[in-house]
Amino acid sequence: MNFTRNIDLFLFLIMLAITHSSSQSTTAGDVITITKAINVAKPGCQSQCGNVTIPYPFGIGPGCFLGEWFEITCNTSFNPPRTQIGRLQLLEFTDYTFRLANKVASQCYDPFGNITEDNPVSTSLGWTSPFSFSQKNQFNLIGCDDFALFLGPLQANFTSGCIALCSKPEEVVNGSCSGVGCCQTSIPKALKYYDTSVGSMTNSNHTKIWSFDPCTYSFLGEKERFTFNGVSDFMDPNFRNRTMASVPMLVDWVVGNLSCSEARSAGMLACQANSECVDSDTGVPGYRCICNNGYQGQPYLEPGCQDINECEDPNNLCDGVCTNTPGNYTCSCQDGYVGDGLKSGRGCTKKNSEFPVIKFSLGKLILIYWPR
Ligand SMILES: *[C@@H]1O[C@H](CO)[C@@H](O)[C@H](O)[C@H]1NC(C)=O
Numbered sequence: 001m002n003f004t005r006n007i008d009l010f011l012f013l014i015m016l017a018i019t020h021s022s023s024q025s026t027t028a029g030d031v032i033t034i035t036k037a038i039n040v041a042k043p044g045c046q047s048q049c050g051n052v053t054i055p056y057p058f059g060i061g062p063g064c065f066l067g068e069w070f071e072i073t074c075n076t077s078f079n080p081p082r083t084q085i086g087r088l089q090l091l092e093f094t095d096y097t098f099r100l101a102n103k104v105a106s107q108c109y110d111p112f113g114n115i116t117e118d119n120p121v122s123t124s125l126g127w128t129s130p131f132s133f134s135q136k137n138q139f140n141l142i143g144c145d146d147f148a149l150f151l152g153p154l155q156a157n158f159t160s161g162c163i164a165l166c167s168k169p170e171e172v173v174n175g176s177c178s179g180v181g182c183c184q185t186s187i188p189k190a191l192k193y194y195d196t197s198v199g200s201m202t203n204s205n206h207t208k209i210w211s212f213d214p215c216t217y218s219f220l221g222e223k224e225r226f227t228f229n230g231v232s233d234f235m236d237p238n239f240r241n242r243t244m245a246s247v248p249m250l251v252d253w254v255v256g257n258l259s260c261s262e263a264r265s266a267g268m269l270a271c272q273a274n275s276e277c278v279d280s281d282t283g284v285p286g287y288r289c290i291c292n293n294g295y296q297g298q299p300y301l302e303p304g305c306q307d308i309n310e311c312e313d314p315n316n317l318c319d320g321v322c323t324n325t326p327g328n329y330t331c332s333c334q335d336g337y338v339g340d341g342l343k344s345g346r347g348c349t350k351k352n353s354e355f356p357v358i359k360f361s362l363g364k365l366i367l368i369y370w371p372r
Pocket residue numbers: 051052080091092
């Protein structure tokens with residue numbers, strides 16, 4: 001092909017504002033979006049409980065889950081039905097985590113220092129389970145005369161603690177949890193059990209601060225979901241219920257109790273075709289299966305991950321003909337057209353065109369052909 005650049009023609013054509021595209025796109029006008037079918041149950045198994053979608057390796061009923069730890073029960077004595085893992089209430093699954101409904105420990109006093117309400121809390125994910133509390137959680141203590149001790153992985157050992165003090169409501173700053181009225185602390189990796197234990201720091205049992213702080217609260221919960229609202233939290237009789245409903249606990253999960261290589265040599269690897277095994281990074285032994293790039297679906301279930309047809313995605317990079325390949329796709333031009341077939345490249349232009357062809361890319365004129 002012989003092309004002649006012509007600057008005058010260039011300007012002339014800009015004046016005419018001709019934006020002619022001769023490219024042939026297989027997806028022109030189509031609005032097809034690829035469904036991310038990652039969170040699916042095993043075929044033939046119940047996939048929903050209430051509004052919770054249950055993805056394999058979790059499942060309800062015999063044959064529907066990967067191992068004892070992944071059994072889910074749907075408790076229909078509640079309306080809407082409650083999704084349970086063991087005795088814990090499950091709210092949602094994400095890719096490698098799930099969220100649990102929270103429990104908030106509380107201790108309230110009367111003006112004389114008598115304890116009027118005492119709700120201790122402990123939560124166990126199971127000592128040998130493949131689950132652990134995500135480090136995106138933290139322990140929180142709300143109060144003005146209080147300490148809390150959080151018992152960690154081994155029941156007898158104190159892992160962490162918090163102290164929250166203040167003597168006047170003016171000292172407490174909204175949104176700031178740094179020891180005045182509110183204390184936060186991060187949790188160790190692989191935490192599977194905790195127990196909150198709260199008490200009065202000064203032995204005055206809230207008598208000096210009771211007018212603005214009658215209760216102490218402590219809980220483990222997702223960092224991002226909790227904001228301390230200062231004295232208005234102390235005075236909110238609904239604080240405990242509100243926090244349980246709005247601040248879940250995030251749990252990491254892995255499969256098996258072996259690394260990828262151990263599971264492979266034991267012939268127990270759960271990863272199916274077109275997926276990759278990744279060793280656990282949660283501190284709990286195990287692994288995860290992840291679909292290879294260009295594949296999607298259920299890595300734990302036969303027949304494994306399925307090729308994504310990128311050509312059905314209007315955001316693919318082809319300007320010309322899109323051809324799906326295993327794990328990827330290629331772009332080319334139709335017969336009678338030349339170019340690289342890419343939206344961000346030269347696209348496709350007609351061979352031996354009678355008219356000059358201009359290609360615009362991001363509003364910029366990038367190429368002019370004057371075919372002869
Ligand atoms: C499930 O329903 C509850 C209320 O019934 C709602 O608070 C929650 O956001 C819903 N979860 C999802 C994932 O839709």
